Amino acid sequence: MATKPSIPKGTRDFTPDEMDRRNYIFDTIRSVFRLYGFRQIETPAMENLSTLMGKYGEEGDKLLFKILNSGDWRQGITADRFAEDSVPQLTNRICEKGLRYDLTVPFARFVVQNRDKIQFPFKRYQIQPVWRADRPQRGRYREFYQCDVDVVGTDSLLSELELIEIVREVYRRFGIRVSLHLNNRKILAGIAEVIGMPDRLTDITVAIDKLDKIGLDNVNAELLEKGLPCEAVDRLQPILALSGTNVQKLMALRQILAGSETGLRGVEETETILRLYAGSYADAASSDVFRVELDLTLARGLNYYTGAIFEVKALDVEMGSITGGGRYDNLTGIFGMPGVSGVGISFGADRIYDVLNQLDLYPAAGNAQTKVLFAHFGDAEQLCCLAWARRLREQGVNCEVYPDICKIKKQMNYADQKHIPFVAIMGSDEMAAGTVMLKNMLTGTQQAVTKEEIMNCIS
Amino acid sequence: MATKPSIPKGTRDFTPDEMDRRNYIFDTIRSVFRLYGFRQIETPAMENLSTLMGKYGEEGDKLLFKILNSGDWRQGITADRFAEDSVPQLTNRICEKGLRYDLTVPFARFVVQNRDKIQFPFKRYQIQPVWRADRPQRGRYREFYQCDVDVVGTDSLLSELELIEIVREVYRRFGIRVSLHLNNRKILAGIAEVIGMPDRLTDITVAIDKLDKIGLDNVNAELLEKGLPCEAVDRLQPILALSGTNVQKLMALRQILAGSETGLRGVEETETILRLYAGSYADAASSDVFRVELDLTLARGLNYYTGAIFEVKALDVEMGSITGGGRYDNLTGIFGMPGVSGVGISFGADRIYDVLNQLDLYPAAGNAQTKVLFAHFGDAEQLCCLAWARRLREQGVNCEVYPDICKIKKQMNYADQKHIPFVAIMGSDEMAAGTVMLKNMLTGTQQAVTKEEIMNCIS
Secondary structure, X not given: OOOOOOOOOOOOOEOHHHHHHHHHHHHHHHHHHHHOOOEEOEOOXXXXXXXXXXXXXXXXXXXOOEEEOOOOOOOOOOHHXXXXXXXXXXXXXHEEEEEOOOOHHHHHHHHHHOOOOOOOOEEEEEEEEEEOOOOOEOOEOOEEEEEEEEEEOOOOOHHHHHHHHHHHHHHHHXXXXXXXXXXXXXXXXXXXXXXXXXXXXXXXXXXXXOHHHHHHHHHHHXXXXXXXXXXXXHHHHHHHOOOOOHHHHHHHHHHHOOOOHHHHHHHHHHHHHHHHXXXXXXXXXXXXXXXXXXXXXXXXXXXXXXXXXXEEEEOOOOOOOOEEEEEEOOHHHHHOOOOOOEEEEEEEHHHHHHHHHXXXXXXXXXXXXXXXXXXXXXXXXXXHHHHHHHHHHHXXXXXXXXXXXXXXXXXXXXXXXXXXXXXXXXXXXXXXXXXXXXXXXXXXXXXXXXXXXXXXXXX | OOOOOOOOOOOOOEOHHHHHHHHHHHHHHHHHHHHOOOEEOEOOOEEEHXXXXXXXXXXXXXXXXXXXXXXXXXXXXXXXXXXXXXXXXXXXXXXXXXXXXXXXXXXXXXXXHOOOOOOOOEEEEEEEEEEOOOOOEOOEOOXXXXXXXXXXXXXXXXXXXXXXXXXXXXXXXXXXXXXXEEEEHHHHHHHHHHOOOHHHHHHHHHHHOOHHHHHHXXXXXXXXXXXXXXXXXXXXXXXXXOOXXXXXXXXXXXXHOOOXXXXXXXXXXXXXXXXXXXXXXXXXXXXXXXXXXXXXOXXXXXXXXXXXXXXXXXXXXXXXXXXXXXXXXXXXXXXXXXOOOEEEEEEEHHHHXXXXXXXXXXXXXXXXXXXXXXXXXXXXXXXXXXXXHHHHHHOOOOEEEOOXXXXXXXXXXXXXXXXXOEEEEEOHHHHHHOEEXXXXXXXXXXXXXXXOOHHHHHO
């Protein structure tokens, strides 16, 4: 006997029950995206490595899954070269393609490559798997889905508002209470400026990003360790200590950033976004299911964000960010198309899956499920069931006729395991009477029904 | 400036218009699968090469996309070994994983690996891309979707009936006239037996598979060339010449195959399937949109089929098979789980896409589309539009507010390009009157409507 087969570590099979739940997530997110006029695209799983390499930092390059060239990939590589080249050099010789690492870079590539076919402002969403050769661990996979929504070709802050509305509506539909953390790259740049360290933006944001986790003292220690002068760290303190409402924080920031044009623009953008949002929702300041919170410690993926930065956290579950994104002014620049501003967010389907599981928020089995199983006592009864099933299907009801001739108990067990809510049992008496014995698997009640009656009884 | 980016040959980007059409195909197929109680699974894009290798023949092994091991893949391979090993040996050393080549082998692997979690008979469908390093050509891609539906764990011929019904219903919904060709591996084996060549089944079926394309004389020549004795080829002639209705062909086959137990069982199975099908549809024998035709020349993928074999062709378009499949008695045997009979078919989404395009059978834009674009003359008007849009969205209407402040003409053009059927124009007069000027983009008519009236006007 062959050994039991397995799948690569960090990847998963999804059973029908799991797929029902995942489809519920994708369908919910998709329908909200569509409500705002976003349209779907798909890109290939494989991209040229020239498209992917260098876009995710040195670490990212290593985490790309690379595809071995087809045919005689060894051709032209001598044994000397094999021994002397570095592994990355050799990899480059034998692999031209890799699996996509996220949906953002392929999207930028798509926009540039299809610029003549698309209409700007281009509102697109994309729901596809991505692959990363990360060390697998709990909640981190080597294949996982991203659900991205972006608009490119406009710098209107209405787009930021739309994304906030989308986040709010998606989590309202899921029933997950969340807070949306909002920051702005220009505010961060302004902070670096006013403390006299405009070149140390990355070090500063990397350190203050950890404020929640390691506390103020450790953040300060890290900043000093990285060579920031005491004076700069001192100047940073009132900023790190900012508290109060969003309005209070912004008022304080206006004072603090008075010397930085960039910083003040960031404050202004943030004020506009929050004002638009308050105009949209009467409960904007007070909702306890959805909060928008100005959070100066938020930096994520700073490398390409240029304006607003978003991150969403569930309020009732310990879990990292479940949605995040921001504005980028030059994503397509790397592919030779400068000056296209865009803003987008990405929903993490796998983490949302875990949150819904932990909070037990999944709806009862949906319309993908079989509604009626026809069980029967023999060949003639089975044939009779076929006609009944055909009739139900014509009315759009998902149903099954048990394929084998076997004990009713086994057939009932099948319905049970498959969570089928109704079993219609066909015996010789029922056949003669033109009825079927319809059993409600939830309540256990049963009654004889005719072909005319059955639709009403299962609705 | 960077060079214009591209994607690997044989792969495709899908624009929003293309995605609408593809989703129409997937949604239609999926809803019919569900009507019959099939449930969805997904498997990882990457499988261990040990799962994939040897399952698709020697040619198939070459067409697998292989994933380079992560990290230092060169470790342990000396320059000598690099120079002296064969390319497949070396590949084996540096690659553990590959991209799935079809959905059948991963499904068999899934069933064996998850046998404790699933309920038999197991009715599953799977709609995912597969990858093959084939030479790209018109209509053949290196990444394409398959839509597979299978039931395993029963040998009931009701399952064959269900698959035929599914094919009929799917193409009825598409509006594509098709014929379903039906054969049976046992009949083919019987034929080889009665002409005295039981060991030459593959040669015989490969040759007669070409009857349509190269004609009878060439088929006979090929058989002789392959070393079949004249006498055997002579005995084959009445079989190749079989004509008439399915019933007539089966009656003739009963005579011809009288000496082969296997052959007669194939005839019987086919009779049962056709009888079940005739019982289901009053027009079974005469429909001119869906025909079931016994076709002895049909062999496809003979290697693992053991009973019924199906293939579907569009009647009004020159195109290869658009759907195909059959029964297999031992698919999971390769993974150590013998005795699980199953039957399944696969819909080729890309070919169906081409057929629908050629016959111009796509429905008008569906519910994924934006229904209303709010266009406006300035900032105040744009803000006002937000409230209108919010109200429509609460009623489930997909709509957009144009994000930039710009000429109405540009906004109208955006709606036009995006096939948005209604534009609601907001000027200062409308704002003052609490109305919006609603333009029907199809008819060109326009009228002022209130918030209360707009829903009726766009339905």
